[in-house]
Amino acid sequence: MKKLSKTQGGVAVTSEVFKASRRDFLKMGTLLTGSLVLGVSFSGCDKKSNKKVAFAPNVYLSIDGQGKVTIVAHRSEMGQGIRTSLPLIVADELGADWNKVKIVQAEGNEKKYGNQNTDGSFSVRMFYKPMREAGAVARLLLMQVAAKKWDVSVDRCDTEAGYVILTGTDKKLEFGELAEEASTLPVPGVSAVKLKERARFNMIGKPTPIVDLHDITTGKAVFGIDAAVEGMKIAVIKRSPVVGGSVKSVNDQKALKVPGVHKVITVKGAGLPATLSKPLAGVAVIADNTWSAIKGCELLEIEWELGPNASYDSAIQIQELTKEIAKSGKVRRNRGNFDAARGGAKKVIEHTYIAPNLAHATLEAPAALAVVKDGICEVWACTQNPQGAIKAVATALGFAEDKVKMNVTLIGGGFGRKSKPDFIVEAAILAKESGMPVKVQWTREDDIHHDYFHSLSVQRVVATIDKDNNLSGWNHHIAYPSISATEDPAALQPSDGELGLGATDFPYQVPSIRIETHDARAQIRVGWLRSVRNIPQVFAIGTMLDEVAEARGIDPVANALELLGPDGNITFSQETGKEAYPNYGEDIAVYPWETARMKAVIQRVAKESGWGKKLPVRSGLGFAAHKSFLTYVACVVQVHVDENNTVTIPEVHYAVDCGTAVNIDRIKSQFEGGAQFSTSIALKSAITVKNGQVQENNFDGYQIIRMSESPQKIHVHIIDSEAKPTGVGEPPVPPFTPALCNAIYAAIGKRVYTLPIDLRT
């Protein structure tokens, strides 16, 4: 599965700081003579092959003669705050004046920046330490110069707000005065530098406003849709309504008569398999402006060869999968003997859980600009994965990868959609064929119809309670079209990676566990959406556990704490028959599954939310907890359900252990946003497909929550920790929906088995 095969996954990384060549840094446009310029390179050892892996430098840092610090941000910004969080780590360790730090967005360049694929809640986890080391090395060099000037030992020096200071005196020297000489010193190895004590952080662990804040509030921020070059034309594309379809014939006469329309070009498309990188078949109208292109598109007369997916109906697939999961499946994890547990059970609880296809619906629809000139393709795009986009464009154009230049804009919402470069490839193909700079603009309808969808799922969970009132058996049946199938149509079963997102990593101490999967065919493009398979898998698990607690006559929070067992680390490997549980690409010895940390977030959320408190009629509290992307989260949702069965959410409490907290405010905002994102999933959103065609068109049919429907108060309690930091982009999503469902049960006694929630049925 692409999502989990990350370059750094399974590699123990060490970093090294080196003096970068001026040329490497020239692009930043800030380089004056006398600047100290450092790069950080990673090298590591692949734990599988035991081979040395050399990584390119991922960080560039310069300090010029004026004391200006420039830091390259090499990950994509899509609202998670990474353009702020990674540079602030460097700046804090360096002791820089944050007001004098300039941040430059890196272009896509694997040789220069290593892996830039921004997904998997990955950036802070991977780059926290190297960023600190880069700052620490620069700090040491500057202090060495100052120490020499003052004729003191380096230990007496410190840095603060852009100065090296001599401790115990009021002597200080600005970074700018020291940079030139520092640039002539040999660079110490990272093992020679001492990282700051935690108590001395000025920014890490505190709230820092994002660097793009003012540009955003004044409309100056540049997203993919805003990219422009001289002479640019706009393309809007009418794509095959069915995945795998192709263009049989086109009559473009009417389209070409629209004033402003220049050309109509057919885009061949991937056919089948649809792939995670190639465009769909379509016909593009290229015009002077977006409106002419949209109008031209509406007037195209296209005959489609719709292909084998034209018979696909998502409602029928749900019915079929519901029958399928009633049978035995392929066993993917086995502990004890579930059949024996079921045979000896005092009580058996069994339910089927259904969740729909979902679209990302980023507020910025996909858009990319490409210019092809003199054998070089230059692109500006809102991409989460600039290197993936370079590869896809190079392949499509038959260019070498170094002939594709990828400029990364701000991303107006990603959630996994903008990891796929199909829209960028469209721009490149059209720019090459038309000989004009072309920006491809997706309409909202295009976006809703032709997404890489989070695919529908049907699950069945059977829980058994024995005569001693213990949860004795857990049997989870899972069926959904796999992400793998978008590349390989023969993939009918969930991949190990997908199951590792909440299913096979079921952490509770149940004597018999059997997880079984079933075939499901993908007939739409399936991709990953914020927290991916955790969404349905944890919906089923988290709501079933609430029923288990009820059946046992135990409070749900106490039930979870008890089932986690004694403090210790869980490994899953022996029971899955695999070498190792995927663990989000990390070695489980380095990032263990610690029950104590999970219990701590559960206890914290119970305390902060006033778990067990008395509430008005038709109000209730619901609880769920889940670790994903290596971050521990527990959630309590309070709901009120009125007489018309309208659900409102007055309050949400999250407790999170993401190790060392970097930017407190952005952790909170990711959880606030995660709660809202999940509320859409729980209450509103569904994509349905008939005759292979998506039935929803825009935000009227595919709904996401509005202000009045959103959780009113969201409290985020961050566990104080010095553990290695882990990501927060996706972990808020999974536990929210089951907590909400459990709260609805507490409020009105109705269980939820189907998403989105419809209390009328």
Added chain:
Amino acid sequence: MAKYSITVNGQSHEVDALEDMPLLWVLRDIIGLKGTKYGCGKALCGACTVHLDDVAIRSCSYPVSSIGAAKVTTIEGLAEKGDHPLQKAWEEHMVPQCGYCQTGQIMNAAALLKTNPNPTEEAIQQAMEGNLCRCGTYNRIKAAIMSAASVSEK
């Protein structure tokens, strides 16, 4: 195609456009003011909100031929220095995540405060219901509007 003279942020522009071209595309593709965003094209999400005289409109669904002598204000013209009380409150509350919908949110809130300088939470909710935010910044938007309103009151 027809010629239109429209006033945007106090400046007059002569534009040559199809009569049904929405104001959004006139602003973005012809005049080059890109702070106003495309979100849905059907007045469902509010990302394209601008003011026509003092009223918030969805520029994606407002044809250029209907503007006439009315004055258009976009995010670029809301406050010369980008320091409208709402912009300041937005920064103070660190509202944006990806930021894409935020200019539309601010323009919509600015029109609200013109007619109702001290709105209740309910009035804010009602007025902002047409503006979608996929990142989920609604609570901070509400808080920012309330604090901008209280500043203006003083």
